[in-house]
Structure formats: structure tokens, C-alpha cells
Amino acid sequence: MEMKNSPAQHIAALIERIGRLLSTEAHAEGLLPVQWEALRYLDKANRFSRTAAALTAYLGLTKGTVSQSLNTLEAKGLVKKLVNRKDRRSKHLSLTAKGQKLLLRDPLNVTVAVLDELEGVPQRTLTTALESLLTSRLGAQGRQPFGQCRDCCYFANRHPKGNPHYCQLLGEKLAESEAAAICFEQTTKRA
């Protein structure tokens, strides 16, 4: 058990306050924080993960809440739903041009600009620490990490069957731009 006001407690309190600050700022442009999160998710998720089910798992919310948010985003013309050709029961989600344009005014950009100032080692140290904390907390709840494709154990870099990369789990070609996308099925390589 950590002592009161220990370094760990101080860090946890800082994370909590930052989370609250970001959540307050994310009531912007007529959207709710969860709706901004959904837009960001659809912007960075790969093509296998742009579904309501994957978004629900990513957000850790109920199916009903996510479905309501998606309906609002669709009604605002920010997200479109297309029938998935491989599985007609599920819809493939994507951002519209209006949704992409709105993301340029993402309230999170203020924080991104501050973090950009850190550069180099502090940025890498912070990334490693926060990734490790998030993975540990998600793992404790049995939730997926949604890490980047290039860090996945199924990612085959410049594979003969790829374009230029290849997913050994789904048997699909992966474009260069997809290596940095996040994925529902991502399983981080063991060190």
C-alpha cells in the first residue's frame, strides 16, 4: 500500500486532474467529450477497427451510449456508416470531410501543442510511462490495448505478400500508412 502523498499518489492525482481538465475542455463545438473521442478514434483506427463494436471496446462504454453518440455524429454529418461487404450485419464507419475538417479544431490540440514543446527524451519517457500504465490498467479489466499496428506480433514488415506490409492474423495486405494506425486485434510483441 502506498503512503499518503507518496510520489505514486501525486502522479495519480496529476493524471486525474489532467483528465478532468481535458474532459471539461472537450465540451466544444456542440459536441460532448465522448463524441470527440469517437471522432479521434475513427481518424486513427485501421480499416478493420472502424466499427461500432470496436469503438465500444475502445471507449469501454455501453453499446447503447456509443450507438447514441454515433447517431448524433451521423446526424451532424461528421461520420458516415456503410454496410460492411464482408459482414453485412455490421456497418463500417468513417469520418466525412466535414468530420475531418472539424478535427482541425479539436480541443485536445491545445494540449498537443504543449506536449510538442517537450520533444526528444522527455516526450519518449512520458510516452513509455503512460503506455505502460494504460496497458496495465486495461489489462486488469480484461480490455484490449488498441496499440499501433507496427508494434503488433502479427505485423510482418515488408512481407512478400504485403503492400508493403502484411497482417499474419487477418491475412491482409497493409499499406505504409496503416503501420501507425491503431487496431482492435493488436497484440503487442513481447520484449
Ligand code: SF4
Ligand atoms: S498486424 Fe496486428 S495490429 Fe496490424 S492489422 Fe494485423 S492484427 Fe491488427
